[in-house]
Amino acid sequence: MSCRFPGVDDLGGFWRLLLEGKSTVASFPEQRAADSHSNYTSHPDAATLRSGSFFDSIDGFDAEFFQAGAAEAAAMDPVQRLGLELAWEAVEDAGIPAATLAGREIDVVVGAAPSGYELLRKLSGSDQDDHYAALGSSGALIANRISSLFDVRGMSFSADSGQSSSLVSLALTCERIRAGAVDMAIAGGVHLIVDPEAGAGLANLGALSPDGRCFTFDERASGFARGEGGAFVLLKRLDLAVADGDHIHAVVRGWGVGSGGALTRMPDPSPDGQAAAVLSALTCAQVTFDDVDYVEAHGTGTRLGDPAEIAGLRAVFRHTGRSRRLVIGSVKTNVGHLEPAAGIVGFVKAALCVRRAHLVANVNFRTPNPAIDDFHDDFEVLDAARPWPSEPGRPRRAGVSAFGMGGTHAHVILEQAPAAPAEPRAMDEETACAAVSGALPWVLSARSEPALREQAARLRDRVAADASLRAAEVGRSLVSTRSLFEHRAVVLGQDREELLAGLDLVAAGGDAAHTVRGTATRPVGPVVFVFPGQGSQWLGMGRQLYAQSAVFARAIDECAQALAPWVDWSLVDVVTGAQPAASLERVDVVQPALFSMMVSLAQLWRSLGVVPETVVGHSQGEIAAACVSGALCLDDAARIVALRSRALRDLAGLGGMSAVAAPRAWVQERLERWPGRLSVAAVNGPASVVISGDDQALEQFAAAAAGDGVRVRRVKVDYASHSHHVERIRDRLLEDTAGITPRESAVKFHSTVTGSLLDTRTLDGTYWYDNLRSMVRFGEVVEDLMRAPGGVFVEVSPHPVLQVAMEEAADALPTPPVLVSTLHKRDGGAGQVLASLAALHVRGVPVNWEAVFAANRPHRVGLPTYAFQRRRYWLTAPDDTHTPDDPAAPKNRPGAGPGAADLGSEPAVLTLVCAEAATLLGVKDTAWTGAGLAARANETFKDLGFDSSMAVALRNRLTAAAGVRLPATVAFTYPTAHTLARHIFSLLEPQAPKAPQTAGETSPESSSDDDLYALIDRGYV
Template sequence: MSCRFPGVHNPDEFWRLLRDGKSTIGTFPGHRAEGPHRTSHPDAATVNAGSFLDSVDGFDAEFFGTAPAEAAAMDPVQRLGLELAWEAVEDARMPASALAGRESDVVVGAAPSGYELLRKLSGSDREDHYAALGSSGALIANRVSHLLDLRGMSFCADSGQSSSLVSLALACERIRSGAVDTALAGGVHLIVDPEAGLGLANLGALSPDGTCFPFDARANGFVRGEGGAFVLLKRLDLAVADGDHIYAVVRGWGVASAGASSRMPDPSPGAQAAAVLAALRCADVAFDDVDYVEAHGTGTRLGDPAELAGLREVFRETGRSRPLTIGSVKANVGHLEPAAGIVGLVKAALCLDRARLVPQPNFRTPNPAVPDFPADFEVLPAARPWPGAPGRTLRAGVSAVGMGGTTAHVVLEQAPERDRAELRTRDEESTSTGALAVVPWVLSARSEPALREQAARLRELVAADTSLSAADVGHSLVSTRSSFAHRAVVLGGGREEALAGLELLAAGGDTARTVRGVATEPAGPVVFVFPGQGSQWLGMGRRLYAESEVFARAIDACGRALEPWLDWSLADLVTGAQAAPSPADGDAVVQPALFAMMVSLARLWRSLGVVPDAVVGHSQGEIAAACVSGALSLRDAARIVALRSRALTELAGLGGMTAVAAPRAWVEDRLEQWSGRLCVATVNGPASVVISGDPEPLDEFAALAARDGVRVRRLDVAYASHSHQVERIRDQVLEAAAGVSPRRTAVEFHSTVTGGALDTRLLGGSYWYDNLRSTVRFGEVVETLMRERGGVFVEVSPHPVLRVAMEETADALANAPVVVSTLHRDDGSAGEVLASLAELHVRGVPVDWRAVFAAHRPRRIALPTYAFQRRRYWLTAPDDTAMTDPGPTGHTSEAGPGTRTARLDSESAVLDLVCAETAVLLSVRDADLTGPDLVARSIETFKDLGFDSPTAVGLRNRLTAAAGVRLPATVAFTYPTPQRLARHLFSLLEPTTPDEPRTADGPAPESRSDDDLYALIDRGYV
């Protein structure tokens, strides 16, 4: 559910208002009185009393993807409807994308706000491209359907003051019929000009006291109210199955018309009784089982007695044996007219959800027009628990009555006990399964200010409720909220650390545990990169094996695949168990262990939604890459790595490898003197090379490099991979890979042997010898991928050994790809993986955050709704709605509403006019913009200033009216800056000879051809 009233922004705040018996009724805010002119009508005080929102001109156009001009043209009831619909979906604890594309209805009750009069007085109705869309009542529902991509019925109902409850009944009927299984029903009401209520005052419906007294002896009319509410309806069995929070169940509904039974607008007790009886039949419940009715309760002299007479008729028809508790929310928030029914329904649902009845404001003495009132009715002076025996189902009715005689009634009952019991069990389980060591709190918004406010709202909520666990908050953020471009991930080691991170984020700051970014569409593939040796460390999988079931299962699977060729436990080694061998025990241990780590880490990445489009392996890392891509089975890959690493032990002590921080050309130039004894083993990046060969030449090369100031480092490897020495074990390596059956796979395999993409069916026996003997062309492959494809590069290893080289390659490119690692020898925990996952997420890579919480059975809790960043979008009526002044050429020109004539006797005066009128049109986007501001920017194009085609037409209309000359619709694009347009306009105002064309800077507008216009369209101006 969602709701909005003065000072009330959500159902929780509404509940506090109801529980405390408070009211939002006051007077029309003075700062809003800029619409149509006020009068001295004797009922002015009456219509200015009501429940009015402080402002209705604000709207987050960016969030809703609305152009500024369109936002200003939209009736504010449309804007409010969009916000409330979005908030209702968020309150349902589901991302909006969960509804997209579904056959879901949107039904809304609404009425005109009076904005159309303002549109006419402002003159925008003559030039407003969006006026038709902005004024249509149907567009309230249609815009919601468009926003959420809902494909069911989209309908705006008008049955007067019962509109929103009739809408809800229609939605329920559609769900019951099987046409849809979800629907949004709501109602909105705004009052642009209070004096539009004079008709109601003349009718005697409004309270001259400015107070609403439902059921009271003082009842003399209602006061009008602004705001609205939306509810998301879902088929009950689906809601229970999905574990949704259910406020209440709509058990039955009925709609009836007064027909000719009473004189319009007098209420009809018979019609109201008929609607209640129809709802009871639909619900299949007895009236005796209904404890409370949220009545229409307008507090009018005729309305309350008629409604209670109708309820007494239901008493007689059903044989009810006990008094009925009644109430009316109109004493709290005023009469929201078309939205009144849905507001009453939200109140009743909150009461059922909390099993508590609330007091009725302004009730002192029963209305004497209702004989023997206490015999049948009770009005509560204070809040109290809902009466009834334990285990008894609580029920309430809700009524709404239209002035034309259409009455709707709905029967609600509390959520099923089974549902509440399941939720309690789920809550208990969620608190008993242990906590994550690092919990990600994922936030997003459409703008940076909104992101900061989201953080502030979340911190306020969590700080105020110590029962909320960090895991519950994290799970709810990723499972119930939509993801937008501006993103942040706060990684907390606990609740307090996360709260501190939110506080800094809200203030615009950062911590080392906060990852921020603006997501874009990922440009290029996700590339998994698997290094060779060097990333191993003792106990490299210990923490992750304990923290991640996915990783642990993958290690165990690798252990089973390696078992035929190992005499030690893989799980013991990667977890650092005492009985296990150490990575220092040789390559026959290191390479199988690293292979298993990399394959298992890749499995973990996949479980988090990060799936490779391509793989790149470095030396032995190609075996893991082939396995992860699906080209080799786990058993085949395990055999190759185990037997090949065993063969390598024969080379121990015969050679070595040295890392050189220099370009390949520099290294190769100096290796010539050791030809046949040293070679380039790997090229990792622009200035990262490894050489391989005999020990003595390696020492001599190191001395030479030191004299040239080049850094070198001897690697902790006892043999010379990728050198002539590998030829000694050729037969053993070919035997290790004999009989493998490589498969074709959808994941691209970029070979560092061949230097490019390779058909994975070629990864047979001889390839794995070439992989060990040839130069590793890693830097070349990565540079080509980054330059041609962009992409995201994930180093899948227990410690990043290639990330620096990849970052150096990326830094040389105009659009540097994203590069992340997995674990680090200083931190082998899941928290390190989550930090890299956050880096990918904030840059737009699809990830699955829900998988992080899957094993902990957390709750979906209520979170703050979106922090809309509203700006003013409003049509303004001028002080004088029509005026006639002498025109610049001495004649009188009639200017339309909102325009003016001016003395245009110089080019600078014309420029002032153009800039002033431009500022008026752009003020819907920037309220502080003035004509003098634009004079200083008059060489900027209208397009750069924010014009689109409708705005250009609007400027043409205003200049035509002000200057009294004919201008084409495309004049702002033909003369694309204010300066050039002013020069052209001034040329049209100057006296000319009969044969002289009235034009400047180009042909006269009248002579511009269709081809010219199409050229402007092609260039994007029109």
């Protein structure tokens, strides 16, 4: 359900108003009178017309959310706008993501009447030559716009039976559901009053209260006060709602609709017609009138209306033999008469009373209307709220009446909802085990950055105000009951306090290490899993995750079982860092352990909804890639990695490997000095090469390279993979891998041996020898894959070792792909995995957040509805309004990223750099501010504790905050906060034309060589 009235924004506010017995009636706002050019003040009944329940303004609308252009929004009658918002909020209150309704047979029926906006546009000339004028003024389009909003295909129209329109709409949809035409329906009503002078006709009839208050059933009854607002409900077949574990406010047990015909003269009310509608509803509901505890009356407080309604109810008394008094009331005493929307407003009030087990006071009741004889014999009007307990075998029931001036009567009977059963667990075993513990995500999204911030503020306020809300309940509700939009944020935390602090930051437009923000504005391409070779290992690399993730632990156990025939050590002990355990210094331990980590991490990624379309492996990482793709079964892959790594021990002490920061062509030209002794082992990027061969030749190469200003670093291995040394163990490898059975795989396998897409049926023993002997063409393969638009690259390893190489390849592209890692030696737990999952999610990659909550399936709870960002649209479109596809819309500019601070000076940029660096380091002390800032700003990032992956993360955060593009290695080229801030500020300043570059000159940004020299020199790799 949803509702809105002056000063009442939602169901919670409405319930407080009812419980406290308050009224929203006041005077028509002066600004609105000016907007409507109204002359009502000169009307003889000006005081009567002025009084009512009126919104302060009705000109606001979030056109961007509803994807309407400015001209269309301005032409749209405000009742259409209000109907769209309330329908959306009703669906959100139901806990149903809007996208799941698309394409379904769902009815939309709305009771409404023109607000007078169309007439005002005609009088002002705003509708002339307006393409949208006809659409904006049509009453039928209220329902049609809602059907379009949700892309639902059922019956869609606006009903008009006068003051009973919205309750007739609801009854009609209930009939359609009961008949099996549809399973769900949206019903509601809205009412707005552009010009109060439009009520002059009602005043002439004597229907309006001279003092602006509604005294229903009271001796002072003299008419009603007009009201604005509306309400919507989402109806669903009861058995389906129960089966789906939906939040059910109440059950619609029965309904009746009929006309009074010629029993009375229009517009006089017809007691017989009203009684007939009630009796029809009782018959439909198959309950007696004695089973109904409360009736929400039409209750206009008019001189004829109240006595007629009581007479109709007494006729039902006589017909059914009711034996007890009936409690009655009217919401019109609280919010005025909403005319076409009156019935649905009474319905929502009654449903709240049924749900919350309370009856509320009827405002303005003192003494019964003297025209009603013996009122208290049959009826009770409450002057204070009181509990409404249910009785065994007899649920709470309420009736709701609405009567049209033309004689169309409607009555609906509501019943207490059945007790909620345990939530369904329609999950297979794998999904049910996919939960990770140790961290929780709160996932937010919106259609604009301001709305995202307000969403965070609303959620923070809701959770902070209710200590009973568990963090897991909130987290699951966010991912299972809310629609997903392009502006996204994920707050990660261990408990409520951390999560609330993260919401504070998002609400303020800030950022922190445990909040991830982004915008999903482009199509997402293929997901590529990247598996590195040796080098990502660290002691205890799987300890946390083995305890936190059932999926990961199960996969490790399966790998241990597959390795058992080939190893004499415990895989679980090695990956968890148990003592004593086999040493990771042994090649025949580290390679099988890394293989098992990568395979198990890939399984965890799959359980979280991230499934690879392509796999790439670097050196021995290809074994894990082949296993994850399905080309090799786990037993075959385990056999290959175990026996191959054991064979490598025969090469120990005979050679080695060195990393060279130079292009491949430069390296190969120099290698000609050592023919047959050195070779290129791997090409990781444009200026990142690994060579392999004899120890003495490696030392000589390094000395020669140093003379040319090229830096070389020895890799910590005592054997020479991908060189002629491997030929010594060829026969052994072929024998060890004989009999493996590679299979065709649906996942694409891009070989770093051949440099191309490979038929996985060829991954036999010969291939795995070639994998160890041949040059690794990783850089070539990754650069080729990155040319596909929208690519997503996930490094599946205990620590990111290929991230810098991939970032450098991405930097050369006009639209870089999404790159994330999995674990980090600083954090090997679920929190790091979820942070990477969040980074994918905010960039638009589909993920399975529900799997995080699969273990204990916390209950879903109510959440704040969408934070509409309304702007004024009145008569004509504002001049400064642009639609998303408007070519004149302002584009992103440097320094205009989400939540960006004022970066108009170099000290301001320095503050930003230091703040982001401190966030990544988890530093909260004051040494990063004030006088301590200068000292920290001149320390190198390496000395501060940065590694290569953190340097890339700093680049990413600064790019987002400052709105400038920076290379992956910018923190190496500008190794202190001070030098980096100066560089960023130079990019923000207006640039003078550059002088032509002389031969041999290079800029830091364009020199991959310099960047990689710095990276190696500073010990990052």
